[in-house]
Amino acid sequence: MRPLLLFSVLLVLALAGFGWSLTSGSIDIGWRELLAAVFDTDPGLHARVILELRWPRAAAAFVTGALLALAGALMQVLLRNPLADPYVLGISGGAATGALLMLLFGIGGLWLHGAAFSGALLSMLIVFGLAHGRGSWTINRLLLTGIVIAAGWGAVIGFLLAMSPEQNLRGMLFWLMGDLAYAGTPLTGFVVLLAGLLIALAMGRSLNILAHGELAAATLGVPVATLRRLIYVLASLLTAAAVTMAGSIGFVGLVVPHMLRLQGVRDHRQLLPAAVLLGGSLLLIADTLARTLLAPRQLPVGILTALVGVPVFLLLLYRSRELHGREG
Amino acid sequence: MALLEASGLDIRIGTTEVCRRLALQINTGERWAILGRNGAGKTTLLHTLAGLRRPDSGTLRLDGEALDTLPRRHIARRVGVLLQDHLDAFPASVMETVLIGRHPYLGALQWEGPDDYALARAALHAVGLDGLEDRNVATLSGGERRRLGIATLLTQDPTLWLLDEPTNHLDVHQQIHILDLLQARSQAQHKTLLLVMHDLNLALRYCDRFLLLFGAGKTAQGSAEEVLTRATLERLYEHPMHTLDGPRGPVWLPG
Numbered sequence: 001m002r003p004l005l006l007f008s009v010l011l012v013l014a015l016a017g018f019g020w021s022l023t024s025g026s027i028d029i030g031w032r033e034l035l036a037a038v039f040d041t042d043p044g045l046h047a048r049v050i051l052e053l054r055w056p057r058a059a060a061a062f063v064t065g066a067l068l069a070l071a072g073a074l075m076q077v078l079l080r081n082p083l084a085d086p087y088v089l090g091i092s093g094g095a096a097t098g099a100l101l102m103l104l105f106g107i108g109g110l111w112l113h114g115a116a117f118s119g120a121l122l123s124m125l126i127v128f129g130l131a132h133g134r135g136s137w138t139i140n141r142l143l144l145t146g147i148v149i150a151a152g153w154g155a156v157i158g159f160l161l162a163m164s165p166e167q168n169l170r171g172m173l174f175w176l177m178g179d180l181a182y183a184g185t186p187l188t189g190f191v192v193l194l195a196g197l198l199i200a201l202a203m204g205r206s207l208n209i210l211a212h213g214e215l216a217a218a219t220l221g222v223p224v225a226t227l228r229r230l231i232y233v234l235a236s237l238l239t240a241a242a243v244t245m246a247g248s249i250g251f252v253g254l255v256v257p258h259m260l261r262l263q264g265v266r267d268h269r270q271l272l273p274a275a276v277l278l279g280g281s282l283l284l285i286a287d288t289l290a291r292t293l294l295a296p297r298q299l300p301v302g303i304l305t306a307l308v309g310v311p312v313f314l315l316l317l318y319r320s321r322e323l324h325g326r327e328g
Numbered sequence: 329m330a331l332l333e334a335s336g337l338d339i340r341i342g343t344t345e346v347c348r349r350l351a352l353q354i355n356t357g358e359r360w361a362i363l364g365r366n367g368a369g370k371t372t373l374l375h376t377l378a379g380l381r382r383p384d385s386g387t388l389r390l391d392g393e394a395l396d397t398l399p400r401r402h403i404a405r406r407v408g409v410l411l412q413d414h415l416d417a418f419p420a421s422v423m424e425t426v427l428i429g430r431h432p433y434l435g436a437l438q439w440e441g442p443d444d445y446a447l448a449r450a451a452l453h454a455v456g457l458d459g460l461e462d463r464n465v466a467t468l469s470g471g472e473r474r475r476l477g478i479a480t481l482l483t484q485d486p487t488l489w490l491l492d493e494p495t496n497h498l499d500v501h502q503q504i505h506i507l508d509l510l511q512a513r514s515q516a517q518h519k520t521l522l523l524v525m526h527d528l529n530l531a532l533r534y535c536d537r538f539l540l541l542f543g544a545g546k547t548a549q550g551s552a553e554e555v556l557t558r559a560t561l562e563r564l565y566e567h568p569m570h571t572l573d574g575p576r577g578p579v580w581l582p583g
Contacts, residue, residue, distance in 0.1 A: 076418075077418075080415075080417040081417070082417070082418065201437075202436050202437060203436075205431060205434065205436075206431075208420070208424070208428065209428045209431055211416075211417050211418045211420070212414070212415055212416060212417075212420075212425070212428065213411075213414075213415035213417075215375075215380060215411055216411055216414070216415065218380050218400060219378060219380065219404065219407075219408065219409040219411070220404050220428060220429070220431045220432060220484065221399075221400045221401035221402075221403065221404030221405070221431060221432040222400065222431070223399075223400055261418065261419060266418065266419055266420050266421070266424060267424065269439075
């Protein structure tokens, strides 16, 4: 797909997602009223609903999805594995442990976010330290360390769930499945996203080369060890910011980069910004469905990302020739 | 001054010695072949000479400067490597893959320009891959992928070419075509070649200097007359060798 067309389509999708999200909910707000609310200097009731309730939620959904898609694309290059997602190295487990500890004691708000972020950072440092070991930092070593640490967090999470009183379980399960109800203001996440995207774009061409193997990248002048550490830290921080806002929302980080690759977007200098737009839009649409589908009941958005993403992805996969193996 | 100079070079893989106190001077325009049995350490030596791996001791100098102090980008403009195998983890087109050869010349935020595309197209033409620009590399045959690797090296345009079994996967016609191409570059543009070769006769046809790895740290080097004798080759391959008279001089046959 031509870059101009690609980004036009993605921008329209994002704007339409925002429009739909802001006009949907328990109070009916039409598109005309939405435009009036955005441009009007004298906000009425509808405008206040949009600005105070729906806009932060929609923005949080978009930013979270964008963070996850960007982190997923980076992890896939780092591990040179199309199956990698932002959680494969155990970051979400660390965040979940922190968050569930807070939920266990009924603490919310900033403490919840702080604990989730600390857990994510702790997990990232453990994996980073252990994967180095005495030898080199091979992909398999990193992957195995991450998977084992994730399994360890899984056990802790199970323990916390088993120990918690009944009335806290629902909130904990929602957090584990990914839920934007606790997201709060997306400003921090947005800053992390923007900084992350700029740094990632600056290494874009090196990422293209790293996909051909570390040795090949080194022969072309890529400082492989430094670059890999940078990707690891960047992808981890992006993931940490996302799970801190919304828990472990699955699927977006794994599938969004592949959706784009299946459309022929392969250069990371296009793939990464495209993943930000598509990941954000996908999660925004999923979250709007999550809060309107069975209103007034709200679903964890993690369920919806899979419900929307699975058929879309399978359709792309079915129609694509990109991933077909060698012919003849 | 030698283009690449090794002195006192010790290389070990685990407990296996590749070379001991090796002194090597590779001068501009020379064409070297590295010969040896499987597992003798030809690839390891090549990677060490490219600065991809540290020697266990000894020094390497590129244009008189210590190789391990030079930035990788700088080395990449002078030294190009064709690796034994190509890894393509994610889909990429032939054009995208051949363009990565321009990486050492482009700034971090710079995009490939018309000149880079022109070089890439010329390189694809030189190896006979024109028309395949938009193909996914995963759909190429082994021989086409190998030629794409050589085209990438052509766009990188280094002074010293280190090629690990460049004729891997190539049919007879393509072997000669690619080696002719490399030889022509070497003669016209004073490029220096160092080839890891299994085909002794091709090595003899295209190379003027030979480095033999016997294993256990023992090496020999020199011109064909100096080192490619029957006794040396039988010791090198641990296999009886015979010669026949061919149209271009002696042809070696395993006994």
